[in-house]
Amino acid sequence: MNKILLVIQREYMTRVLKKSFWISSLLAPVLITAIYAIPIWLAMKDKEVKKVAILDQSHLWKASDLQDKELVFTFVSKSETAFKTQFAAEGYDAFVSVPGDVLTNPKGVHIYSSKNIGLSLKESVERLIQNKVRQELMYKAGISAKVYEDTQVDIDSETITISESGDETNSSSAGAMILAGVMGLILYVTLLLYGSQVMNGVIEEKSNRIIEVIISSVKPYQLMLGKIIGVGLVGLTQFVLWIVLTIGLTQFTGKFYASKAKAAVELNQGKASVDMDKAMQDSPMGEVTKVLESTNIPLILLSFLFYFFVGYLLYSSLFAAIGSAVESPTEAQQFTFIVMIPIILSFLLAQYTMQDPDSTIAFWASMIPFTSPINMMVRLPYGVPVWELAVSMVLLVLGFLACSWLSARIYRVGILMYGKKVTWKELAKWLFYQG
Amino acid sequence: MLLSIRQVEKHYAEHVALRGVSLEIPKGVIFGLLGPNGAGKTSLIRIITQITGPDAGEIYFDGEPLRLEHADQIGYLPEERGLYKKMKVGEQLLYLAQLKGMKREEALIKLKDWFIRLDIKEWWNKPVNDLSKGMQQKTQFIATVVHEPKLLILDEPFSGFDPINANMLKDEILALKERGTTVLFSTHRMESVEELCDEIALINHAEVVLSGNKSEVQNRFKKNQFAIRFTGELGTIADIDVVSSQQGNAILRFAEGLSTNDAISRIIKQVNLLEFKELIPSFNEIFIQVVNETNA
Numbered sequence: 001m002n003k004i005l006l007v008i009q010r011e012y013m014t015r016v017l018k019k020s021f022w023i024s025s026l027l028a029p030v031l032i033t034a035i036y037a038i039p040i041w042l043a044m045k046d047k048e049v050k051k052v053a054i055l056d057q058s059h060l061w062k063a064s065d066l067q068d069k070e071l072v073f074t075f076v077s078k079s080e081t082a083f084k085t086q087f088a089a090e091g092y093d094a095f096v097s098v099p100g101d102v103l104t105n106p107k108g109v110h111i112y113s114s115k116n117i118g119l120s121l122k123e124s125v126e127r128l129i130q131n132k133v134r135q136e137l138m139y140k141a142g143i144s145a146k147v148y149e150d151t152q153v154d155i156d157s158e159t160i161t162i163s164e165s166g167d168e169t170n171s172s173s174a175g176a177m178i179l180a181g182v183m184g185l186i187l188y189v190t191l192l193l194y195g196s197q198v199m200n201g202v203i204e205e206k207s208n209r210i211i212e213v214i215i216s217s218v219k220p221y222q223l224m225l226g227k228i229i230g231v232g233l234v235g236l237t238q239f240v241l242w243i244v245l246t247i248g249l250t251q252f253t254g255k256f257y258a259s260k261a262k263a264a265v266e267l268n269q270g271k272a273s274v275d276m277d278k279a280m281q282d283s284p285m286g287e288v289t290k291v292l293e294s295t296n297i298p299l300i301l302l303s304f305l306f307y308f309f310v311g312y313l314l315y316s317s318l319f320a321a322i323g324s325a326v327e328s329p330t331e332a333q334q335f336t337f338i339v340m341i342p343i344i345l346s347f348l349l350a351q352y353t354m355q356d357p358d359s360t361i362a363f364w365a366s367m368i369p370f371t372s373p374i375n376m377m378v379r380l381p382y383g384v385p386v387w388e389l390a391v392s393m394v395l396l397v398l399g400f401l402a403c404s405w406l407s408a409r410i411y412r413v414g415i416l417m418y419g420k421k422v423t424w425k426e427l428a429k430w431l432f433y434q435g
Numbered sequence: 436m437l438l439s440i441r442q443v444e445k446h447y448a449e450h451v452a453l454r455g456v457s458l459e460i461p462k463g464v465i466f467g468l469l470g471p472n473g474a475g476k477t478s479l480i481r482i483i484t485q486i487t488g489p490d491a492g493e494i495y496f497d498g499e500p501l502r503l504e505h506a507d508q509i510g511y512l513p514e515e516r517g518l519y520k521k522m523k524v525g526e527q528l529l530y531l532a533q534l535k536g537m538k539r540e541e542a543l544i545k546l547k548d549w550f551i552r553l554d555i556k557e558w559w560n561k562p563v564n565d566l567s568k569g570m571q572q573k574t575q576f577i578a579t580v581v582h583e584p585k586l587l588i589l590d591e592p593f594s595g596f597d598p599i600n601a602n603m604l605k606d607e608i609l610a611l612k613e614r615g616t617t618v619l620f621s622t623h624r625m626e627s628v629e630e631l632c633d634e635i636a637l638i639n640h641a642e643v644v645l646s647g648n649k650s651e652v653q654n655r656f657k658k659n660q661f662a663i664r665f666t667g668e669l670g671t672i673a674d675i676d677v678v679s680s681q682q683g684n685a686i687l688r689f690a691e692g693l694s695t696n697d698a699i700s701r702i703i704k705q706v707n708l709l710e711f712k713e714l715i716p717s718f719n720e721i722f723i724q725v726v727n728e729t730n731a
Binding site: 011014208211218323 | 448476479483485486487503506507509511512513515516517518519520522531533535536550575578579
């Protein structure tokens with residue numbers, strides 16, 4: 001037992017002390033925080049105010065109609081042909097010409113600018129003109145401005161899940177989908193990544209011939225298990241670092257923006273904070289935040305760590321068996337596909353599970369040990385009955401025990417086999433060799 | 436006896452690796468395990484080191500049936516040996532010593548002694564990748580002996596060693612023997628057998644075909660031949676065959692029952708004898724003879 005600990009310690013320390021481990025551990029939270037913070041930052045940034053000259057031949061607009069925080073309008077009364085060559089020289093960023101018959105000829109509006117006009121400027125100008133034109137047309141059709149205002153409602157639905165016992169929880173299916181997709185993808189990538197790390201570790205020990213020295217001190221299954229657990233703990237450490245750092249960083253930037261927003265509220269009568277809320281809600285992270293608020297975060301995090309670790313143990317024991325049978329990573333390719341197929345299949349099934357998390361296929365995909373790590377994590381944000389989660393976890397542990405038993409039998413023979421082209425038939429025979 | 440191997444059998448799917456192998460290895464000797472490639476030496480060593488198990492038969496280590504815990508009292512240097520390339524030398528040796536059941540602090544003290552003794556202190560923090568092949572061999576040797584095993588198993592220890600390292604290794608093996616370590620080493624290099632071994636066993640085709648004390652084995656293979664140097668004319672002598680003779684050197688075979696003194700008195704009647712030496716068969720000759728006989 002003590003010797004397994006030594007093996008775990010070596011596998012863990014040699015990896016955790018590498019620079020690349022720390023770079024990836026630190027970089028990922030920074031990137032995630034950036035995805036979260038940049039839309040807010042953009043929304044809160046003081047925008048550059050642009051000066052726009054407007055030639056209104058229709059005389060529909062009053063100065064109060066042209067309020068925009070990014071644009072300052074000045075009415076001019078010069079001819080369009082003359083002024084379009086002068087506006088830049090007079091310090092305007094753009095020149096808008098509205099024809100007298102704009103109500104019947106909405107395409108007659110021209111926007112001149114010296115530089116290529118920004119899309120947002122074009123949209124702002126168009127929106128202001130369009131609102132007024134629609135309002136006028138409604139008025140002419142006999143609809144009062146008040147009625148028009150009252151019809152401008154935004155629909156923002158709230159989805160609510162009602163459990164069998166009648167408890168209501170807010171849910172956002174878009175957010176759940178994003179969260180599910182992200183967790184599924186992370187599991188997919190990490191299962192492959194850490195699994196192949198184990199395989200390469202086994203190949204390294206075999207090809208540099210230290211294996212025989214080691215297994216004269218420890219039993220092969222101890223070495224295999226020690227290596228798998230050691231590498232797995234590296235993965236867990238990385239996830240914990242990611243989670244802690246991401247939460248820490250987002251909390252920090254959240255507080256930072258909140259204090260800024262408060263200052264902005266005082267200055268702008270609440271405009272900025274509305275913008276910020278809106279930016280947060282519109283960004284994908286906002287949707288995820290909504291789900292996170294309505295779901296059991298500790299349950300999701302703990303389940304994620306569980307499914308990563310045990311799912312990883314299952315797959316990496318198979319990777320270890322493959323590593324033991326070959327002498328180089330290129331030679332391993334003929335066998336790795338058989339382990340990669342269930343991982344890729346899980347990921348494909350997860351796309352389906354995400355669409356319909358309570359379907360029969362999704363249920364079975366989240367129960368069968370090979371596909372359950374990814375598929376159960378994809379289902380979890382949508383809500384899963386406790387018994388299903390428990391059964392799936394127990395099955396996964398049993399699956400791991402079965403796989404590691406098979407793998408250990410191949411491993412103990414494979415690590416001492418040199419200069420032999422290994423076939424599937426050969427591998428099957430090793431299962432039945434006597435110690 | 437430190438190691439008793441009794442009727443050990445090992446079968447693989449396609450061939451028999453060991454058939455009824457029995458060996459007794461006394462404490463404190465250097466025991467040579469000889470045999471051609473594929474005879475079963477490595478299979479036997481892997482059973483003693485418990486890397487694999489025997490299909491039948493028993494093994495006693497220091498009087499007890501061989502158990503997993505005995506692995507800590509055995510040091511094993513395999514024929515194909517390696518190290519973790521990216522690990523530092525000191526760290527790696529600490530790891531290997533701890534795997535043999537040593538405490539970290541204890542291993543550190545013992546390793547420092549070895550590093551001072553072999554004058555390699557500056558290697559401690561070097562990654563193995565930066566070491567030359569000879570340096571790696573020294574490192575591997577330290578890893579094999581640092582836990583002061585009762586039984587040291589060396590599989591072809593001299594293969595790949597340059598003459599200087601081979602000499603160092605020889606001296607260290609003899610020093611370990613002085614301190615009571617039993618050494619089992621397998622080799623095809625017969626000159627190292629003659630130099631180092633006290634006892635030998637020859638394995639061919641999965642069976643022990645010859646074993647015993649080194650000089651006793653040599654005596655068994657003596658052909659009653661003697662070399663002489665002389666001046667004069669060598670004619671026919673009763674009960675003595677001239678195997679070869681040229682320019683004052685000859686090899687003679689004495690008939691059964693003829694004593695050396697009688698033979699000499701007969702020879703000196705004919706020639707002026709300058710030198711007289713009994714021909715003891717070399718292990719190389721014995722090896723080839725026995726292997727050929729058992730192959731036939």
